[in-house]
Every structure is written in C-alpha cells, then in structure tokens.
Amino acid sequence: MRSYTCRVCGNRLFFENSVCVSCKTPLGYSRTERDIVPIDTDDRTYTDAEGTVWHVCANLGLSGCTWLTTEAGGLCFSCGLTRTRPNDADLEGISNYAPAERAKRHLIAELDELGIPILDRTDDPRGVAFDLLSSVAEPVTIGHADGIVTIDLAEAEDAHREKVRAMLDEPYRTMLGHFRHEVGHYYEAFLITDDETRARARDLFGDETEDYQAAIDRHYAEGAPADWQQHYISQYATMHPWEDFAETWAHYLHISDSIQTAEQFDLLRPAPTASFRERITKTWMPLSTALNMMNRSMGSEDLYPFVLSTPVLDKLEFVADLAAASGKAPAAEVD
Known part of the structure; x- marks a missing residue:
C-alpha cells in the first residue's frame, strides 16, 4: 500500500481513512489521482484540477467505501x-x-x-x-x-x-x-489470447484443457504430489493448470504489493529498473525471511510461508511479463 498525506495538514493517512484524525477534514479516495483528497464539508464534494466535481460513494455508510464518483448519489467504480x-x-x-x-x-x-x-x-x-x-x-x-x-x-x-x-x-x-x-x-x-503466449503458458502450467472435475476429484482423493514444493507455489496449485496460474497470479500481486509497501514506509530503497525476477530474488526473499523472523519473534505464524523454487520463479516471471504487457489492452474507464 502507498503512504498517503493529508493535503490540509500534512498528517499521514491510510488507504481507508474517511476523516483525517489530525485536522478532522473529511476525505475521499480519487481513483483518477490515486490519492486521498479532502472533501468539502458543506456539500460533500471534491473538485479536481480540471474542474470535475466528484461525490462520495453512496456505499459510504453501508460498506465504509471512501471512493469518489462523478454521479451524485451513485456508486464508485469499485462498488459498481x-x-x-x-x-x-x-x-x-x-x-x-x-x-x-x-x-x-x-x-x-x-x-x-x-x-x-x-x-x-x-x-x-x-x-x-x-x-x-x-x-x-x-x-x-x-x-x-x-x-x-x-x-x-x-x-x-x-x-x-x-x-x-x-x-x-x-x-x-x-x-x-x-x-x-x-x-x-x-x-x-x-x-492470454494468442497461440504463442498460450503455448508458453502450457509449457509452464500444463494443458488447461485437462478435465477440471476429474482433476478436482483426483486432488481431494490423492492429495498433492510428494515433491510439489519443487514445482508449485502451493498444494492447491497442483490441482489443475488453471489453479496453478491463479495461485501464481495471486502471489505476483502479494509480492508486488508487499514490496511497494516496504518501499513506501522506508523499509526498502526503490529499485524500479530491476526485473520482477530480480525483485524476488534480491529484494523479496531477504525481506520475507526477515518478516517471517519478526512474526516468530511475536509468536505468530510466518508472514509468507512459501518456497519459491526455480520453476515457480519461471511462472512468476511469466505472469509479471503478462501483466506488464496488459497496458496494450483497452484501458479501464475511470469513475
């Protein structure tokens, strides 16, 4: 998560803050600016630099949503x-x-x-x-x-x-x-929409056309292979190529978010030019080991109890490259 700052008083804010605890300014999350912004106390709106008026999401009271929308009384992009x-x-x-x-x-x-x-x-x-x-x-x-x-x-x-x-x-x-x-x-x-990318995915994760129900039945009847940690991120990933990809994708997001958080709170020096694989081996592995030890010091379970073998690194690298290239897809409409 990013580290946010109140634009009114300079106090540190956190992602879900709806009010600054220091100056009591009402707050909202602007997806277009990727920032927490001050809300006018009178009409509960925010006007951005282009003059667009933004309103608090209708779900603020129901789910605590602090995101903004251009439609008065409407839902934000996430709630929508x-x-x-x-x-x-x-x-x-x-x-x-x-x-x-x-x-x-x-x-x-x-x-x-x-x-x-x-x-x-x-x-x-x-x-x-x-x-x-x-x-x-x-x-x-x-x-x-x-x-x-x-x-x-x-x-x-x-x-x-x-x-x-x-x-x-x-x-x-x-x-x-x-x-x-x-x-x-x-x-x-x-x-994954072209033959070349699909072929590479099959090399790494296996043939996704394998019968899914049969794979589920086999997994829960026999369990994961004894050597699963040498090839997979989790036991669940061994069930079917679809699950292997989804588990790998989730860990790509876990690792990316955790590294960004560590950088935002000055636990790491940013290294934006490094490849994702290098970020894992040179940054994430030492960091996650240290965090695991911190958790153990508090009597808690490891923060990141996973082994990243070479085949798993190959899969994570593929997913990271796929995500990096996704900017070529149609952009999301921001509201």
Missing part, C-alpha cells in the same frame, strides 16, 4: 463492479459485506498501480463482475466463471476462515487472497 450483495435484512451477510468490499478496493487500487486494466462488465462484455454472497441460508462456492467472481462473505469471519484453512491444510487464507486468486482466473482468459 459488485453485481450481487446480501439483502439488507441479512444482518450477518451485511456485516461481512464491508470487509469484502474493502478487500476488493485494495485489489483494484493495486491493479491500477500496476497498470493492469480492469473493465466494468456493464460497459464491456469482456469485463469482470463480483457476486458477494451470504452463505447464511445456503452454501456458497468461491470461484470464477466467464468473468463473474463469486465470494462467500463468511470468509470475512476470522473463526470461519481459520476453520476452513486448517481443514484444507493451507498455510495462508485471507479475503484479499481470495480476490487476488479468483481474478487470476479472469486475467488468464483475458490476457
């Missing part, structure tokens, strides 16, 4: 990507809706920082949409299908998420991680 949310009468679902939307905003802000286009499905059939569903009344399966990402809002509850994590023997499970993984499925289809 949500196709389905819980009914207001579903109090448990609504309570879990806010942290899910917060994770989605984090995801979109990072995609913007990396220059990766994210299209609104209501404007472009190639775009993405999100169904944020409550599993209070019936089970919800987290997944992706044809540009629709489905999230079980129960995953916002620490106890539920930890129970599932332990049951599946996962080293890591977060709401943001779910969003990063599921959009990985979307971007595999969105960005």
